[in-house]
Amino acid sequence: MDTQEGSFFTTYILTTVILFVVAIYFTYILVRQHKQNLRLAKQKLTSEIKASEAERSAIATELHNDIAPHLIGIKMRLASIEGLSDHPQVEACNHAISECVKQIKNLSRSISPISIYMLNFKEGIRYFIEQHGYNEMMNIEIIDETTVDLGKEANNQVYRILQEIVLNTIKHAQAKDLVIEISETEKELLIRTQDNGVGFTFADNKRKKMSGMGLLSIENRVDYLNGTLIVNSEANSGAQYNIRIPKSMLG
Ligand SMILES: Nc1ncnc2c1ncn2[C@@H]1O[C@H](COP(=O)(O)OP(=O)(O)OP(=O)(O)O)[C@@H](O)[C@H]1O
Ligand SMILES: [Mg+2]
Secondary structure, three states: OOHHHHHHHHHHHHHHHHHHHHHHHHHHHHHHHHHHHHHHHHHHHHHHHHHHHHHHHHHHHHHHHHHHHHHHHHHHHHHHOOOOOOOHHHHHHHHHHHHHHHHHHHHHHHHOOHHHOOOOHHHHHHHHHHHOOHHHHOEEEEEEOOOOOOHHHHHHHHHHHHHHHHHHHHHHHOOOEEEEEEEEOOOEEEEEEEEOOOOOOHHHHHHOOOOOHHHHHHHHHHHHOOOEEEEEEOOOOOEEEEEEEEHHHOO
16 A cells, blocks of 8 residues: 555545544434423423413312302392392392302312312212213223322322313213223233224324314323323224323322
């Protein structure tokens, strides 16, 4: 190898090494940026979910502690007007006010975080189903084989997830039956729901941006709990929601 060939070879090797180092550096920057984006997205999701729960809680408290007592006050005043309390119109007003108070209390319960009223999501979802009479519209079976304590935060998230699944089944599935199965493995909490309704195509809905807020909120809440969601459904074959949540996120 003469001197010219030698220096060409050295330049070639040097250029290759420099290009390689630059490529590694850029890959490292990209991976770091991607991780940072993921971390920021997760933080945003967490604060959005927390803010929305705080807002619901504030509205529920306002309804329960301010508006309902206010209406009850009006009812008492009406009753105290001498000579008028037996008047049919006053009775009708009293009845209407009592109905409003009942509805407000129900609304307050259903939007408030579960921890205010219930001990756990299973009680909460049973109450939700009965309160709205959904068990009279289709058979809803809850199979529960768990003993794990979810803790306040996860209880609330799982309750909201099940609320949306039950609502979706009632609104869209035209199903006769809905089975909600809750079980656990050593490391995970498993939630599986199955209906026998008209079904839908999850990927199609997402592609055509047909999703409302419901599926998105289920995805976000599962994500928030570091879990996984798989929706198995095709037209005319019912819908199945499969959720796995690591136990490290509970308690
Ligand atoms: N169990 C189900 N059976 C049949 N179709 C379903 C079922 N669950 C969801 N879908 C379909 O997926 C779509 C998206 O559901 P999603 O909960 O995101 O929105 P929505 O229920 O229409 O509105 P929102 O939840 O915002 O009130 C529904 O419009 C419906 O077509
Ligand atoms: Mg919905």
